[in-house]
Amino acid sequence: DQQVKQNSPSLSVQEGRISILNCDYTNSMFDYFLWYKKYPAEGPTFLISISSIKDKNEDGRFTVFLNKSAKHLSLHIVPSQPGDSAVYFCAARSKTSYDKVIFGPGTSLSVIP
């Protein structure tokens, strides 16, 4: 059973608009979350992270929001650019096993020019 879920396999957004990618988790021991971006035929690259002691973290056009009570986080990209078209993975570390990093199934984002 997946501990990290990304229920939208794909998302299309117009260039310049906001992209919102969602992630839900089931393990209440998760307390550190990461987002990765992946282009075809390349390895994933780190994008942004958030600790459970925060509810928001911002880096340029990318903002991650964390709602611990709902076990939900979201990645906002504003404004979206065609180069943002990629697969986005949500990932989590557990406070009981920080060594392991568990990933979700990913959401494929297409930004339409």
Added chain:
Amino acid sequence: DAGITQSPRHKVTETGTPVTLRCHQTENHRYMYWYRQDPGHGLRLIHYSYGVKDTDKGEVSDGYSVSRSKTEDFLLTLESATSSQTSVYFCAISESGQEGGELFFGEGSRLTVL
């Protein structure tokens, strides 16, 4: 870019044959990971290592073994490959297993088991 090299990058093999994938790093990072990527499943952790000769299982370890005899090398072995192990395999490294220790990934090894 993090110095991670995976080999081979592409391999086609037959069911029942042994296969070894190699991950080599030049960053001297303590942690190394093997993931597989499959449609609908994303990245699933197979095994990871937290030091030389120190390894542990991930989410989907059945049918796989690993070894780490040197800091820089982490080997993934399929003792007897099956068609269900057709996948893209990614190696990752991390300086720390703690909060803030991001993973850096290699470019992947595509394995096809016929």
